[in-house]
């Protein structure tokens with residue numbers, strides 16, 4: 001970081017220990033959220049993947065996306081969610097869980113806004129459009 005540059009979001013969040021703590025709470029929240037597990041594909045995957053591995057990948061991704069030294073090694077958002085057929089309503093529940101976690105750790109508003117913008121940038125790859133099969137990226141490619 002140059003002396004006059006604004007610190008990265010990663011640094012403003014307090015680095016990987018803080019990020020991992022927030023991800024730990026968030027993943028524990030979403031993996032048992034009955035609103036998300038009402039989708040049988042999500043429920044099945046939430047019982048198939050290990051919480052520790054899931055937390056590892058999401059922590060790595062958030063470190064990478066916020067300007068930290070981590071390099072995300074997981075699958076693309078399309079590849080890891082396409083088969084889940086996630087709806088707009090489920091997306092809203094996921095964001096509600098996210099808000100609860102951000103508030104629990106009193107993440108300041110500017111950093112909350114930046115984190116939500118990062119998460120929202122993945123929405124097109126994750127949420128399916130109503131009345132059509134397949135995620136948005138596939139529909140565009142078609």
Ligand code: HEM
Nearest residue numbers: 036042045046057058061074075080086090091094119122
């Ligand atoms: C309603 C929203 C979402 C739900 C219900 C959901 C659920 C899931 C589930 C069940 C898996 C395991 C899939 C499998 O292995 O079959 C998964 C993987 C993953 N998700 Fe999500 N997800 C959502 C949104 C997001 C968002 C917004 C992000 C990040 C910005 C994210 C990051 C990841 C990552 C990093 C993985 C692991 C990828 C890999 O296995 O390589 N998810 N998600």
